[in-house]
Amino acid sequence: MKPELIEVNPLGVKTIKVKRLETNCLIASFHFHELCELVWIERSYGKRIVGDNIGNFEDNDLVLMGPDLPHIWQNDNNFLSEEKNKVKSTVIYFPPDFLSGLTDDQNTLTTIHDLIRKAERGLKFYGNTNREVTRILTKLPQKKGVEKIVSFLRAIEVLSLSNEYEYLASVTFKNPYDEKDTNRINKVYQFLMQNFQRDINLKEVADLCNMTTNSFCRFFKDRAQKSLTQFVNEIRIGHACKLLQNAEYSISEVCYASGYNNLTNFNKFFKQITGMKPSQYRGHLNARLKGNDA
Numbered sequence: 001m002k003p004e005l006i007e008v009n010p011l012g013v014k015t016i017k018v019k020r021l022e023t024n025c026l027i028a029s030f031h032f033h034e035l036c037e038l039v040w041i042e043r044s045y046g047k048r049i050v051g052d053n054i055g056n057f058e059d060n061d062l063v064l065m066g067p068d069l070p071h072i073w074q075n076d077n078n079f080l081s082e083e084k085n086k087v088k089s090t091v092i093y094f095p096p097d098f099l100s101g102l103t104d105d106q107n108t109l110t111t112i113h114d115l116i117r118k119a120e121r122g123l124k125f126y127g128n129t130n131r132e133v134t135r136i137l138t139k140l141p142q143k144k145g146v147e148k149i150v151s152f153l154r155a156i157e158v159l160s161l162s163n164e165y166e167y168l169a170s171v172t173f174k175n176p177y178d179e180k181d182t183n184r185i186n187k188v189y190q191f192l193m194q195n196f197q198r199d200i201n202l203k204e205v206a207d208l209c210n211m212t213t214n215s216f217c218r219f220f221k222d223r224a225q226k227s228l229t230q231f232v233n234e235i236r237i238g239h240a241c242k243l244l245q246n247a248e249y250s251i252s253e254v255c256y257a258s259g260y261n262n263l264t265n266f267n268k269f270f271k272q273i274t275g276m277k278p279s280q281y282r283g284h285l286n287a288r289l290k291g292n293d294a
Helices: 079-080 106-119 126-140 145-161 179-196 202-208 213-224 230-244 251-257 263-274 278-293
Strands: 017-023 036-043 046-050 051-057 061-065 072-075 087-092 123-124 165-167
Touching: 017 126, 017 179, 036 072, 036 126, 046 061, 046 179, 046 230, 061 079, 061 106, 072 079, 072 179, 087 126, 106 145, 123 126, 126 145, 179 202, 179 213, 179 230, 202 213, 213 230, 230 251, 230 263, 251 263, 251 278, 263 278
Parallel strands: none
Antiparallel strands: 017 087, 036 061, 036 087, 046 051, 046 072, 061 123, 123 165
């Protein structure tokens, strides 16, 4: 898969583009473009990278990204191995100044500009905001003309007034990539997301970029804004957090399924990244679930 610096001028400065995906898997490359992008994963699961954030996605994942924010969604191997699994997703592209041309109301413009500014780091929406917007997006691909625009504006209004979101990329993240960099880093990210559950040799990763190990380490840290070791650990611990939601897995099983060879290292990196031990994290999840059921 060749990574893309997507050219978006043909879409026009007054246009939104709605893309509906129903396929066996998410086939994408690490890329960025000058459009804003609203992504709703109706059905699928796997890993996503937005800027310098590494996380999981699952059913009803809803993310808004501003222009020039690098990103990739990739299905987990488990998803790909199950023939019955199908991806359902809706993606909306729109220019950041699209909404500015529709009104002169200063309060509305301020609210919209604030949303786009925050989306420069990527925003994941949850709660009632997620439910309300996804209800709109369910019907959006079938709408035409003015009806499509009106529904899109309603979704943006809900997002712009919401406080039910979390930032993805860090506050210090700035896009460091050019097209050549993206080609190299895409190979690395694809490889790491597919192979994090086994021991990874630095040389085999450096070879993907035709670099020496020392050159690659400098290149990777400069572009990813973290070391290769930190990056791999964040993928593994993110995967462990997902597995811990399933009470059938013991913590030991989660440890080995996430790519660690012993519990000591697993516990150390889990606490370093999440701020709590795996058992505390599972307890926190259970308490939250009980609170939602109450």
